[in-house]
Amino acid sequence: MYHKFYKVIAVISCVFLLHGCGTYFNQPITIENARIGEDTEVTKTLRDFPPPVEPVVVGVYKFRDQTGQYKPTENGSTFSTAVTQGATTILIKALEDSKWFVPIERENLSNLLNERNIIRSTRKEYRKTKNTNEPQLPPLLYAGIILEGGIVSYDSNIITGGLGARYFGVGASTQYRQDRITIYLRAVSTSSGKILKTVYVSKTILSQALDANFFRYIKFKRLLEAETGFTKNEPAQMAVSEAIEKAVESLIVEGIEDKLWAAKAEPEVVNTLIETYKAEKHEAQNTALYDRYFKERRTKISAFLKGGTALVSGDYNNPELTYSAKIGARWYFNPYLNVNGSINKFELTNQNAFSKGFNAFDLNTELSLLPFDRLSPFLFGGVGIVNDDDFDTTLFKFQYGGGVEYLISDKIGISVGATHNLVLSDELDGVVQGKRDDQYFNFSFGLNWYFGKPAKASKKSRLQKQEQNIELRELRKRNRKIRKEGIIREDKNE
Incomplete structure (x- = not known):
């Protein structure tokens, strides 16, 4: 070992x-x-x-x-x-x-001026002995x-x-x-x-x-x-x-x-150079001190698929990890806050005592702590219902949890998380015993798909983006105008 x-x-x-x-x-x-x-x-x-x-x-x-x-x-x-x-x-x-x-x-202008004075004095002494006319020193550039x-x-x-x-x-x-x-x-x-x-x-x-x-x-x-x-x-x-x-x-x-x-180049080249620099500058202005790029990343609508394990905490001993699968969708009010609904299929098992399949529907409010970063922790909480595969019993519950999501692209993210489900009944495992209601946990790994345009942070940010788009359109119009005027001049010269 x-x-x-x-x-x-x-x-x-x-x-x-x-x-x-x-x-x-x-x-x-x-x-x-x-x-x-x-x-x-x-x-x-x-x-x-x-x-x-x-x-x-x-x-x-x-x-x-x-x-x-x-x-x-x-x-x-x-x-x-x-x-x-x-x-x-x-x-x-x-x-x-x-x-x-x-x-x-x-930087060392005094050295340059001293050397020029030495040249002048040397030439002056040389003229006294040789009687020659030498050109004056050219003036310094300013x-x-x-x-x-x-x-x-x-x-x-x-x-x-x-x-x-x-x-x-x-x-x-x-x-x-x-x-x-x-x-x-x-x-x-x-x-x-x-x-x-x-x-x-x-x-x-x-x-x-x-x-x-x-x-x-x-x-x-x-x-x-x-x-x-x-x-x-x-x-x-x-x-x-x-x-x-x-x-x-x-x-x-x-x-x-x-x-x-001005640059000695075609207007298209100059236009591309300026637009590339403006995009880089905009990214720099939205990047915080520790290379955190503040960008509206997550769109208003997303779907997610999660798989993992479930663990019961009820009246029986020796709980075992079993499968869990979840599918759902989110709707973002803003980059920080969203509401999501999901359907969950899972199984709860206690060794040699209890094993049963369940279905659950969850409705949660979720908070993204770092919505402008690719890596963002999140917390959520909400209400839901859970029933067995035969739909004989329907129980209400509360749930809360958290996790971490990482965006591998603008449209796809991966996440890991955990959920604590508090059932408002002691009948989940079929045994009513003790003062505490039944509970269960979900541990999941998920894929998230984002659709549409990113959720906006505020009205101020929307106005800033609109102003930037207007500036870019005006810049393109000026460049097209300059290009046309240049073509007309060339035709006249020909």
């Missing part, structure tokens, strides 16, 4: 380790050569943007760490900063990758837009947790921690000082640790001990780079939408 248990623990440990097998089986054992820096997920998006009609000359004086936070440790903090101090350089690289901006040197902002927040340990198990000296565990970095980027007009656009981006930083160990006395004076595992930390510099590149992407698209600059 113990050998079988060890095998189970070994399998669980392997599952933990295989979750990060890419890290585990690529451990650094040799000195690595320098290589070109990695790209983030957003770098390719920036490079694939349609080109601008004319690149914008921008100046970046300081895009710095405004948090003033030092790197946390177990014993407090160190004098090392929590985030990189080279955010200005990262921003300039992102501007270059996008091909939409021409960044000019402003920026039409200044980019300001910085890293405004670094939050440590916004989520921490773990999981582990140990038995007879064999165990495995995992731990994780999540930090969060936030940046703001704004574009300022140098001619008027007006802030043209401000964007806000956040990025989480994940740290994980997995380990498995074995500690066991095999025989007298023979101890076997083994341990393995790894830790994986997402680089803070990569997180800062991705956040800054995402901010540049947002700045470009919102600038196109507000007519601050």
Whole structure:
């Protein structure tokens, strides 16, 4: 028996380790050569943007760490900063990758001016001896837009947790921690000082640790001990780079939408780019802090089918688990509250004493605790009737229970739940004995099908959705108009 248990623990440990097998089986054992820096997920998006009609000359004086936070440790903090101090350089690289901006040197402008003065003085001394006329230094580029902002927040340990198990000296565990970095980027007009656009981006930083160990006395004076595992930390510099590149992407698209600059592409391409960004922005605005996306998911009408077990709690001893099947439908008043009815076929059995089939009809009011999430606990309660297969006896009852539902798609969900049925009679098992009425339990696994449109949260949310649809329709009309005008111009030019 113990050998079988060890095998189970070994399998669980392997599952933990295989979750990060890419890290585990690529451990650094040799000195690595320098290589070109990695790209983030957003770098390719920036490079694939349609080109601008004319690149914008921008100046970046300081895009710095405004948090003033030092790197946390177990014993407090160190004098090392929590985030990189080279955010200005990262921003300039992102501007270059996008091909939409021409960044000019402003971070170390004094060095540039000193070097130009050295060139002028050297040329002046050279002219005295050689009597030659050399061209003057070309003027410096000036920026039409200044980019300001910085890293405004670094939050440590916004989520921490773990999981582990140990038995007879064999165990495995995992731990994780999540930090969060936030940046703001704004574009300022140098001619008027007006802030043209401000964007806000956040990025989480994940740290994980997995380990498995074995500690066991095999025989007298023979101890076997083994341990393995790894830790994986997402680089803070990569997180800062991705956040800054995402901010540049947002700045470009919102600038196109507000007519601050234009893309050298077909109207259909520009329209698709803007609509895709607006859909992403709408999703981000409806996503809470811990990646909880608030979306109206469950439709007004749904049907469900459940199967499971039933367990009687009556006047006989030794109850046994038997089958239970249920079919029904729900109608949602709003995402939180629904009323549902169901027909249930089940059997109740006590060993060698009682066994009988029953039918029940339930009418419940159900409350979804997290209706805008895919995974939502629920509670319910209501009234019902129960009778045997011969329909000789009809008994009234109350029931209550709860469970958890997970939406595997927009139309299909799976659920597990339990129901406690309180029969208002002591005649369910055919024996009237004691002061307590008969009871029974249902434990079920179910499939839910959703039909139609999602149930709306409130009148305010409906109005917001209507306004968004109106804006999208107007945007499509403008794009069609621009497209037609472009075709007419081309025909005239021909």
